[in-house]
Amino acid sequence: MVSRAIAATAALALLGPSLVVSRAPVPSPLPGVVLWAWERPIDLRGLPRTAGVAFLAQTITLANGSHLVAARRQPLSVDPGTPVIAVTRIEARGDAGSPDVPVVARAIAGTSRLPRVAGVQIDFDARVSQRPLYRRILHQVRADLPPGLPLTMTALASWCLDDNWLDELPVDEAIPMLFRMGPAEGALRQAWPSRTPAPKCRGTVGVSLDEPAPIGPRGRRVYVFNPGPWSAPSIAAAMEMQR
Amino acid sequence: MRQVHGLVRLASGAAIAGAGAAAYVLACGPSVRVMRPVERIRPAHLESFDRGQLGVVREDLARRFLVQAFRRFNGKPAIDVAPQPAAVTPFVPTAQLPAIVAWRELHAQVTGAEPVVNQDRRIGDYQLIANCLLDAYATAAKTGRARVDKYGAASQEAREWVRAQDAVLANCSGTTLVLPDPAPASADALTRADRAYQIASAHFYAMQFDEAARRFQQIATDTTSPWRPYGRYLAGRALVRQATIPETFDREKMRAAGKEFQATLADRDAAFLHESAKGLLRFVTFRTEPVQLMREISGPIATDNTVTEQQLNEYEFVMNRVFGDTTSFSYDTLPERDGIAAGGEMNDWISVMQGSGEAAAARAVAQWKRAPGDAWLVAALWKVPSGHADAPALLNAAARVTSSSPAYLTVGFLRVRLLADRGGADEARAVLATLPRKAATAADAEAVNLITAERFRLARSLDELLQAAPRLVASKRWDFSPWNDIDTDPDPGDALTRDPVFDDDAGLVFNRHLPLQRLVDAAASQILPARLRLRLASAAFVRAWLLGRDAEALAVAPILRALAPNVAADLQRFETASPADRHVAGLRLILRTPGLHAEVRGLEDDQDYDGKGLSRDFEHTFRRNWWCAMPAAADKFPLSESGLLPALYRTGNVPTPAFLSADERAAAARELDAMAALGPAPNYLAAEAVTWAKARPADQDAAEGLAHAVEGTRWGCGNAGTTAASRSAFQTLHQLFPKSEWARRTKYWY
Numbered sequence A: 001m002v003s004r005a006i007a008a009t010a011a012l013a014l015l016g017p018s019l020v021v022s023r024a025p026v027p028s029p030l031p032g033v034v035l036w037a038w039e040r041p042i043d044l045r046g047l048p049r050t051a052g053v054a055f056l057a058q059t060i061t062l063a064n065g066s067h068l069v070a071a072r073r074q075p076l077s078v079d080p081g082t083p084v085i086a087v088t089r090i091e092a093r094g095d096a097g098s099p100d101v102p103v104v105a106r107a108i109a110g111t112s113r114l115p116r117v118a119g120v121q122i123d124f125d126a127r128v129s130q131r132p133l134y135r136r137i138l139h140q141v142r143a144d145l146p147p148g149l150p151l152t153m154t155a156l157a158s159w160c161l162d163d164n165w166l167d168e169l170p171v172d173e174a175i176p177m178l179f180r181m182g183p184a185e186g187a188l189r190q191a192w193p194s195r196t197p198a199p200k201c202r203g204t205v206g207v208s209l210d211e212p213a214p215i216g217p218r219g220r221r222v223y224v225f226n227p228g229p230w231s232a233p234s235i236a237a238a239m240e241m242q243r
Numbered sequence B: 001m002r003q004v005h006g007l008v009r010l011a012s013g014a015a016i017a018g019a020g021a022a023a024y025v026l027a028c029g030p031s032v033r034v035m036r037p038v039e040r041i042r043p044a045h046l047e048s049f050d051r052g053q054l055g056v057v058r059e060d061l062a063r064r065f066l067v068q069a070f071r072r073f074n075g076k077p078a079i080d081v082a083p084q085p086a087a088v089t090p091f092v093p094t095a096q097l098p099a100i101v102a103w104r105e106l107h108a109q110v111t112g113a114e115p116v117v118n119q120d121r122r123i124g125d126y127q128l129i130a131n132c133l134l135d136a137y138a139t140a141a142k143t144g145r146a147r148v149d150k151y152g153a154a155s156q157e158a159r160e161w162v163r164a165q166d167a168v169l170a171n172c173s174g175t176t177l178v179l180p181d182p183a184p185a186s187a188d189a190l191t192r193a194d195r196a197y198q199i200a201s202a203h204f205y206a207m208q209f210d211e212a213a214r215r216f217q218q219i220a221t222d223t224t225s226p227w228r229p230y231g232r233y234l235a236g237r238a239l240v241r242q243a244t245i246p247e248t249f250d251r252e253k254m255r256a257a258g259k260e261f262q263a264t265l266a267d268r269d270a271a272f273l274h275e276s277a278k279g280l281l282r283f284v285t286f287r288t289e290p291v292q293l294m295r296e297i298s299g300p301i302a303t304d305n306t307v308t309e310q311q312l313n314e315y316e317f318v319m320n321r322v323f324g325d326t327t328s329f330s331y332d333t334l335p336e337r338d339g340i341a342a343g344g345e346m347n348d349w350i351s352v353m354q355g356s357g358e359a360a361a362a363r364a365v366a367q368w369k370r371a372p373g374d375a376w377l378v379a380a381l382w383k384v385p386s387g388h389a390d391a392p393a394l395l396n397a398a399a400r401v402t403s404s405s406p407a408y409l410t411v412g413f414l415r416v417r418l419l420a421d422r423g424g425a426d427e428a429r430a431v432l433a434t435l436p437r438k439a440a441t442a443a444d445a446e447a448v449n450l451i452t453a454e455r456f457r458l459a460r461s462l463d464e465l466l467q468a469a470p471r472l473v474a475s476k477r478w479d480f481s482p483w484n485d486i487d488t489d490p491d492p493g494d495a496l497t498r499d500p501v502f503d504d505d506a507g508l509v510f511n512r513h514l515p516l517q518r519l520v521d522a523a524a525s526q527i528l529p530a531r532l533r534l535r536l537a538s539a540a541f542v543r544a545w546l547l548g549r550d551a552e553a554l555a556v557a558p559i560l561r562a563l564a565p566n567v568a569a570d571l572q573r574f575e576t577a578s579p580a581d582r583h584v585a586g587l588r589l590i591l592r593t594p595g596l597h598a599e600v601r602g603l604e605d606d607q608d609y610d611g612k613g614l615s616r617d618f619e620h621t622f623r624r625n626w627w628c629a630m631p632a633a634a635d636k637f638p639l640s641e642s643g644l645l646p647a648l649y650r651t652g653n654v655p656t657p658a659f660l661s662a663d664e665r666a667a668a669a670r671e672l673d674a675m676a677a678l679g680p681a682p683n684y685l686a687a688e689a690v691t692w693a694k695a696r697p698a699d700q701d702a703a704e705g706l707a708h709a710v711e712g713t714r715w716g717c718g719n720a721g722t723t724a725a726s727r728s729a730f731q732t733l734h735q736l737f738p739k740s741e742w743a744r745r746t747k748y749w750y
Helices: A002-015 A103-115 A128-143 A182-194 A232-242 B003-026 B046-050 B064-072 B098-111 B134-151 B154-171 B188-207 B210-221 B227-246 B252-268 B270-290 B290-304 B309-324 B337-343 B347-356 B358-370 B372-385 B391-399 B408-421 B425-432 B441-455 B461-466 B492-496 B502-512 B514-526 B530-547 B548-563 B565-576 B579-591 B606-610 B646-649 B662-676 B683-693 B700-715 B724-734 B742-745
Strands: A033-037 A042-043 A053-063 A065-071 A077-078 A083-091 A117-123 A151-156 A174-178 A202-210 A220-227 B035-036 B120-122 B129-130 B474-476
Touching: A033 A042, A033 A077, A033 A232, A053 A077, A053 A103, A053 A117, A053 A232, A053 B035, A083 A103, A083 A128, A103 A117, A117 A128, A117 B227, A128 A151, A182 B724, A202 B064, A220 B425, B003 B391, B035 B606, B046 B064, B046 B441, B064 B309, B064 B347, B064 B372, B098 B134, B098 B154, B134 B154, B134 B188, B154 B188, B154 B441, B188 B210, B188 B227, B210 B227, B227 B252, B227 B270, B252 B270, B270 B290, B270 B309, B290 B309, B290 B337, B290 B347, B347 B358, B347 B372, B358 B372, B358 B391, B358 B579, B372 B391, B391 B408, B408 B425, B408 B441, B425 B441, B441 B461, B441 B492, B441 B502, B441 B646, B441 B683, B502 B530, B502 B646, B502 B662, B514 B530, B514 B548, B514 B662, B530 B548, B530 B579, B530 B662, B530 B700, B548 B565, B548 B579, B565 B579, B579 B683, B579 B700, B683 B700, B700 B742, B724 B742
Parallel strands: A033 A053, A033 A220, A042 A077, A053 A083, A083 A117, A117 A151, A151 A174, A174 A202, A202 A220
Antiparallel strands: A053 A065, B035 B474, B120 B129
16 A cells, blocks of 8 residues: 555654664464463363464553563463463553563563463553553563564554554564454444555454454454353354454 | 451452453453443442432342342342442562561571562463462561570571571472471470471472371371461361362362361460451352352341441352353353252342343242232343233232332333333333433433433334433443443533433434434424434435435535534535535535534444534544444344443334334335445545546535545545545546645545
8 A cells, every 4th residue: 555655664764773673574383363361260272273372471560660560360271282372461550650671571571481382472552652662662572582482462453554653563463453442443343354454463363252353364363352261162263263 | 357358358359350351351442431321230320329229220230239229129228339449559569568578687687698589389371379478478577586586596596497487488489399407306396396387388388288288287286386276277278279279179178178277266276367267168168159158148238237348249259159240141041040049039039130031030920929029020020021921910010119119210111111012102101101201310310311211212203202312421431441440420410410412222213213304304303402403413414415315405404504603604505506516515515524424323422422513623533534334224233332222122123113104114224225335435425526526627625525535535434445435536636636735735545
């Protein structure tokens, strides 16, 4: 899309070399369907081989320049062959201030040492004013992670349309969360199928089992959220999302 | 009460986790405050509900509110049921917590070194547990201080005690068992007792629970040990951990733990542990016999004159264990239904109120026949289908409920609903005539809204429909806020002074059922307040223009002009345009006014609500510009967040107003289909702008129109054709008007 390409090029030129990240596409070890597993006891043994799990490994709360790490307190059972992605949820209460970015990043990168972790993901609904902080955290996490280990992030749908801030980020993919989109739901749902999202958002789609997906996967990796507990029927429904 | 605290802490943790999960789930977009005429899960006005002023008791209310309703229906005094804010624990770094500070100081005094403090242990399955609680460090510091006092800080005994304690605490986060060295044979009795306790504790923190329990039980038999009273209690705690970690629950271990706590309670020397042991026993019951615990807890809650927040929290926690954390479930398949029913009438009533299915209706009717009071009458009226054999008897009973009853408004609302469902519209209207039309206070707003919605449903004319369409804003809360959030309506007393809104019933009727002519009539009527009338007039004008119905558009234009002075000049131009120019004049107006919508919004949020007039700027955050692709007549109704629709329309459909003729219904369907065929506004308007510009290449207004059309493809609803429409308008602008300011401003297509 001409307009987006022009805008993105202009933005990158303005940002200068320090923030322009050139990363060759990494052959992804991540599967075609990834189930999000949030903070509740979850047994996902017996998943199909084409499925993986992105589980909430910890929540980091930023407030007034400090941070608090709360690790997962609920069990997640998976087969040894199931690829897992360790998700860190970041919450910024009020004024996040200036937290110790290297320490926060180390905590996030540390989740890569959990058993059989095939990727690290960050879930942070950063406001515009928090983007510089998020950007610094992502760059530091990238530096702290083992080379080749995928770093991914969730993205508000609006970040993937009409916004180019994702382009510069050192992530392998940004997962557009095409559910619970709030008051802009109608417009975003109608717009999404026809628009070319930001490059980082093109390879994946995040959907919820209780909402119709605005687009088919068309070869994209599908991340599936389930507001209820995972069960055989809901896993089957999630696998259907890829079709 | 200590034992309640234990469960309440668990409940609070679960509630926080639940609230957090909800926030995560709902955090995928910017947030707004929803202006609700009818709430969901909670009553709109908590303060009045606390006072026992129930309004209409909905079946989807959270259990604490149903407790209040049950009590009031049974003549008990009101209790405080509004959720209370959880105590906020300020964030303090671990190293600065008093227990940790005390342990560090003692350790440094004896060894000259800082201890390693890591309370958490990974136990597999990606799970971290708080293995060593603060009490462990506090006890270590206190005991160490006592040994320093007895033996001296530089003594061998003190140093060995601290070294042994380091070994115990190494198990907090380690993965292999670290045991203190045994006490030397020459050690005194106290040192030997300390060491036995430390070794048992090391097994405990290393998660070797059988061995830990065995050693603690052994300590319980050592009458010379100062740790003897702790023995059975700690054996019980070891068994509780064994039963619950990992998550596969071991009921027998839990019962065995219960015996240890019973033994603790029987030990007078362990009196200082009795409160805690009672709480743990309650926890054992909670995990092994939740229905029994529910029965124990619910009795006083249903009948006592005062009930604490802790009691309510505990009740909800246990109910969540039994029913799940939901206010709606299938009663037909509810496990232990009979046990719940036998466990107290309030539990029975709540399970029926929240349950769905034939069995819930049957139970409600059976109980009403057994105990024909207000509580079961209300439950039966919520549950019975319109054709139920007992519906006439229920309606007769409902007619006898007087205005002095706490159930009066609930029964009145449900009586009208059942009569309407059974086809007794006239009877329903007669009942409605006896119910309040206006809210006397903000507390009445939600109930009056529900009753007004019934008047809307049963309207016999457009005037009656319009009179019943506006609703009071009974609640104004964040859309992501869970029902028990303490972030309530910032101005709960303002329900009567706020401008009224539509709910989704009105939105659906105006958008899907009324033909254009009726919309024009509605816009012309003075019945609606100006803010809502503007919305109808806007939709009527846009629809008339889309459908090429100039007469209707001209009829509504002066109304719109009066209501929206900021677009008056463009409307005037439309009104004075020749028939040949009128379509373009309308197009120009709409392109310049992204706030003109073809649909009437039902449930509103503060972003809509605070908007004044018809916006001439594109709204970027929520993209509420012009309109999305209109539904065809046969399309399903959209999902609704309204609390009204599930309460009033059991089928989920908002029916066509009865006063509309067959011809009008057919006209409404034809119009909808015609507008649906035009696609989303940005595509249609861009195409129309291109046509306009090509037909009148000297018209500089067309350049502006094309520019707005291109911008609209960015900020409006789109579909697969939007990019092509955007490109076409962009290229036309730059080809026909290359030197124009509008071309200069329009750098991209979308």
